[in-house]
Amino acid sequence: MSRRRIAALMGVLAAVGGIAGTLPAAATAEPVTVLTESFDGAAIPDGWRAVEGTWSIADGRLLGVSANSSQQSRITFGPHLRDFRFEATVRFETVADAARWTALALDIQADGSAPWQHAAMRSNTAAANGTEFAQRTAAGAWNVTNAAAAPSAAGTGRDVKVRIVVHGNRGEWWFNDVLVQSTKSLLRSQTGGLGFVVNGARVTFDDVKVTKLDRQSYVLPNDGSAYPRNIAHRGYSSLAPENTLAASAAGARAGADWVETDVLTNAEGVPYISHDGTVDRTTDGTGAVAALTSSYLDTLDAGSWFAPAYRGQRMETLRNLMNEVKVSPADFLLEIKTPQTREQVARIVQEVVDAGMVERTIIQSFGDDVIRYAREANPDIELAILRGALDADPVAVARSLDVVAYNPSWDAIRGKPEIVAALNAASIAVMPYTVDDPAQWARMRDEGVDGIITNKPGELTGWEWGLRTAGNGGGTARAGILAPVDGAQLKRGDSFAISLDTGSAAVVEAKLDGVAIADGAVVRADELALGSHTVTLTTTSASGASRTASASFVVVPSVAGLSHLVAVNRGVPNELRPAFLAEVVTRRWGRLTRLLAAHESELGESAAERIGAETAALLAAEGPGPEEPGTGTPGPQGPKGDTGEKGDKGDTGSDGPAGPAGTNGTNGVDGRDGAAGPAGPVGPVGAKGEKGDRGANGRDALVTCKITGSSSSQRVSCSVTYGARASSAKASARLLRSGRTYAKGRLGGLRATRKIARGRYTLRVASSGKVLSEKVTLR
Structure with missing residues (x-):
């Protein structure tokens, strides 16, 4: 077994460069110095390659000169290392201006070609961007991932002790023994070595020392100083379609330590990325992956189901997705779906080997056989076991399977910190799945988990940053409501996302109208009643101090x-x-x-x-707004009946005696006659107007109802009279409110279908082939 493998299984974490360690002293290997250089000779040392600008030895120091701000003078040297400490004494001799810089290249090809990764400092290191972690891209642009001020300005003519500690994609920037910033966004290659870069300045270097470090353990100290590792579940799957190139790239850029994804083989044995056994849910295709060929799978759209912006994202092969992760700052957590045969697992593992990703990959599975097959295929690859429920003895199972991590569901291990501690004591990390709630993240950290598998890696990065900037969670809890703005007015169709400022709060409780709501939840006015609504926020710091805030908004009619x-x-x-x-x-x-x-x-x-x-x-x-006149033929004005409540269409009243001609009679609008016009000269009797939607004989309907029976067997007895004509007690009827039926049956004795209370109802009666509706109040 390789030394790297032994170190990982024993939980190696050297206390080097400010990174706390957990490995027992007896098992800790001494760091190995791989390069020292004091430039005592007259020539540039063997193996050092000046590829841009002017480089020479002057007064026992290496001198690099960049003629102007457009020139990145570079010299390369040293081996490729994954885990190392890079130290040098650096001095700006002259600078074109205070913004000019020099850098320790952390991953650069021997020919100095882009892309490369470096840790830079300006002569004015006290500026907000005085120190940086940055990448020179293949396109010749800069991507500055992290920037921070140093305690003082380097200036010119003064030595600065620079120390950069690198573990994979993680880095720490030390300035005169003071940690000024850290990152987990380093872009690493398989072959890049080290170097120096100078821009618009004359800079000298001395006392260069490079030390190879043991790989960090996946087990983190449970002393409050560590933050669980960030694992992007199926990529940034809350932001982009799961298991696609877009989701993987977004997860890595959002600060994830690992991009997690799922793999299984198709009908031809080719490993494809898919969580499900079929393609139906996440593509525009159909069928089981195991029964489909590459010629079909390669045509599927795996993005449109999520959002139109992702149309064209493909169902990827394992090889293509690894190529994406390979050029990102994140490592790879690969779940092999079950069942898979020994041969299928071997094919998947070989893909990892061929991609040069063995040192950056952990393979996990729910299947014990899959884990054993993967170990057979490659003894150096790191493994983890997934569990929906805890084993009777998790430590024994993890040891028997020779895994570096035991990854159960959070529901299974929540509230069992003693299980986490036992696994950690055996140098086995615990990384539960799948948790998106910040309140649970705080609890997971308190219970000692070593990683969090989440659909929201960006939010987890932000949560961790908030704790760090607030002093490791011990700062003051804040309670601010950024959205909604107090006093805001919303109309139907409007929406907003709850936005809270909670500082370093250990506990956050937000409510909308008394109902719990999460930070970031979308509130839609369509789903709320008209009137005022209130968001309340209560936060509690780790020390127990609490703060409150509230903001009200109004949903208005329009x-x-x-x-x-x-x-x-x-x-x-x-x-x-x-x-x-x-x-x-x-x-x-x-x-x-x-x-x-x-x-x-x-x-x-x-x-x-x-x-x-x-x-x-x-x-x-x-007010009611305009009413439209009817379109009936003019006729003699009859006596006007009393206006009643809305009635369904009834019989038209008889013509009255001839009188002054009026304007058009109303062709009733939902139970209402139009108003009569001014009197005119007497004319001949016109044809009868069309029927209006009025009650029988144009009069109000007399409706009475009363509740009978006991509370357990309620009945309702009703009668309806239109003028002299009464509806039959045997007529079919229903009693309704807000569209719901409360009683039905014969008019003279309706049977209750739900609890009837006092109040206003609508009575619908089937009479003479028509359905009549009347309002009735039950008292």
Whole structure:
């Protein structure tokens, strides 16, 4: 077994360069010095290669000269190392300006070609960007991933002791023995060595020392100083379509230590990236992966299901996805789905070997056999076991499978810190899945987990950054509500995301109208009642100090908002939308009120409630709005009956005696006659106008109902009389409220279908082949 493998299994973490260690002293290997140089000779040392600018030895120091700010003078040397400490004494002799810089190249090809990764410092190191971790891209651009000020300015003519500690994609920047910043966004290659870079300055270097370090253990100290490692579940799967190149790249750039993904083999034995055994859920194809060929799988769109912006993302092979991760700062956590045969697992492992990703990959699986097959295929590859429930003896199982990590579901291990401690004591890391809640992240850290598998790696990075900047979680908890803004007004169709400023709070409790809500949750005005709503926030720091805040906003009625509700609410039948919208845009609130009542039973409960409330509010604010005249033929004006509540279409009243001619009679609008015009000369009797939607004989209906029976067997007895004509007690009827049926049966004795309380109801009666609707109050 390799020395690297032994170190990993024993939990090696040397206390080097400010990174705390967990390896027992007896098992710690001494760091190996691989290069020292004091430039005592007259010539540039053997193996050092000047590839740009002017380089020479002067007064026992290496001198690098860059003629101007456009020239990156470079010299390369040393081996490729994954884990190392790079030290040098650096002095700016002259600079073109205070923004000019020099850098220790951490991963650069021997010919100095881009891309490369370096740790830079300006002569004015006290500036906000005085020290940087940066990448020179293949396109000749700069990507500065991290920047920070040093305690003082380097200036010119003064020695600065620079120390950079690198573990894979992680780095620490030390300035005169002071840690000024850290990163986990280093881009690494398989072959890049070390070097120096100078820009717009004359810089000398001395006392160069490079030390090879043991690989960091996956087991972190449980002393409050460490933060769980960040594992992007299927990539940044809350931001981009899972298991695609886009999701993997986003997860790595968001600060994930590992990009996690799933692999299984197709009909031809080619490893493809997919969580599911079929392609149906996440592509535009169909069928089981194991039964499909590459010629079909390679044509599938794996992005459109998530969002139109990701149209064209493909279902990737393992090789293609590894190539993406390979050029990112993240390592690779590869789950082999079960079942897979020994030969299929061997093919997957060989892909990892061929890609040069063995040192950057952990293979995990729920299947014990898969783990054993992977160990057979390559004794150096690191392994982890997944569990939905804990084994009776997790330590024994982990040891028997020779894994570096035991990764259960968080539900299985939550509240069992003693299990985490036992596994850690055996040098086995614990990285539970899949947790997106910051409150749970805090608990996971407290219980000693070593990594968090999450769909939200960017948010986890931000959470960790917040703790770091607040002093490791011991700072003051803040309670600020950034959104909604207090006093904001929303109309239907508007939405916002809850945004909270909680500082270093250990516990965060946010509520909307008394119901718990998460930071970042989207609030839609469509889903709220009209009126005022309040967001409250309570935060508690690690010391127990608490703070509170609140912000209120109002959902207001509007024509635009009501139009939106009518247009998008699924509770409105499509055939009714045009009629409703016509009333809204012309602001005819009286007509819309009657139209809603007439179709109350056809609306969904939510639609009836919200559209009705919005209409009532606008009716109260603006009045009923314009009414349109009818189109009947002029005739003699008859006696005007008393206006009653809305009635369904009834029999037309008889003509009255001849009188002064009026304007057109109303072709009733939902139960209402139009107003008569001014008197005119007597004319001949005209033809009868069309029937209006009025009650029988144009009179109010007399409706009475009373509740009978006990509370456990309620009944309702009703009678309806139109003038002298009464509906039969045997007529079919229903008693409704808000679209729900509360009683049904014969008019003289309706059987309750739900608890009936006092209040206003609608009584629908089938009479003479028509359905009549009347309002009734049960007291």
